[in-house]
Amino acid sequence: MQLLPHKQNSPFRALSDPTRRKILELLSRQEMTIAQLTDHFDMTRAAVKKHLTVLSDGGLITIRARGRERISTLAPEGFAPVLDWLSYFESFWDDRLESLKSLIEKDKP
Amino acid sequence: MTDNSIRKSIYLKAGKEEVWAFLTDPEKLAAWFHKPEKTLVEGEDYAMFGVESGKRLIWGKVIAAKPCDYLEYTFTIAPMGEAVSTVKWTLEDVTGGTRLLLEHIGLPEDGAALDLVLSLDKGWDGHLMKLRDSSQVAI
Numbered sequence: 001m002q003l004l005p006h007k008q009n010s011p012f013r014a015l016s017d018p019t020r021r022k023i024l025e026l027l028s029r030q031e032m033t034i035a036q037l038t039d040h041f042d043m044t045r046a047a048v049k050k051h052l053t054v055l056s057d058g059g060l061i062t063i064r065a066r067g068r069e070r071i072s073t074l075a076p077e078g079f080a081p082v083l084d085w086l087s088y089f090e091s092f093w094d095d096r097l098e099s100l101k102s103l104i105e106k107d108k109p
Numbered sequence: 110m111t112d113n114s115i116r117k118s119i120y121l122k123a124g125k126e127e128v129w130a131f132l133t134d135p136e137k138l139a140a141w142f143h144k145p146e147k148t149l150v151e152g153e154d155y156a157m158f159g160v161e162s163g164k165r166l167i168w169g170k171v172i173a174a175k176p177c178d179y180l181e182y183t184f185t186i187a188p189m190g191e192a193v194s195t196v197k198w199t200l201e202d203v204t205g206g207t208r209l210l211l212e213h214i215g216l217p218e219d220g221a222a223l224d225l226v227l228s229l230d231k232g233w234d235g236h237l238m239k240l241r242d243s244s245q246v247a248i
Contacts (some may be wrong), residue, residue, distance in 0.1 A: 093211060097117060097119050097209075
């Protein structure tokens with residue numbers, strides 16, 4: 001089992017913002033340049049670029065150069081840790097059961 | 110394990126009646142899980158709501174409720190889309206307390222759910238941030 005190298009690079013961080021999720025939604029249909037993506041948002045090209053960097057760091061997209069343009073493409077394999085419902089619920093139930101135990105045994109000797 | 114299920118068991122220093130109440134009574138569920146509108150009763154639908162947000166978080170139908178031995182309900186959360194999983198609780202008397210067994214079966218297959226993740230609504234931001242902060246994400 002390998003842990004993520006640094007939490008700043010986590011796909012969860014990449015997903016934890018509505019703009020970035022919207023970008024992923026757009027990229028799930030087709031690859032796009034920064035200019036094409038910027039057209040969909042009420043923000044500057046620089047702001048969009050910042051979001052793309054976070055997505056790229058989280059492994060959810062890849063960015064490659066084509067001439068002077070930068071093309072963003074969805075990287076579906078980067079979603080694996082997020083889509084793993086089994087690990088998600090493993091930790092969910094561990095947390096819940098721990099709460100239950102401390103609660104139910106609170107007043108016990 | 111490849112059958113997409115989770116099994117856990119814990120030992121609780123409490124009688125079965127008390128444990129049962131924590132699994133079915135709204136006030137007690139609110140303290141460690143989420144709060145349903147009413148007590149979980151066999152054959153009835155249920156929905157659990159966030160204590161702070163008031164949003165519907167988990168819902169399904171109570172398949173079986175045999176006080177104080179066995180509880181089974183279907184379990185869906187919004188990001189799972191239409192996928193329905195099943196949660197089963199078994200209570201066993203043991204010396205000095207109760208052994209509580211949890212089975213969560215029928216979880217969605219990995220990778221089949223890209224659309225679900227992309228459709229996560231704003232309410233999930235905080236939760237995802239919490240997961241991020243735990244940083245114990247196995248890859």
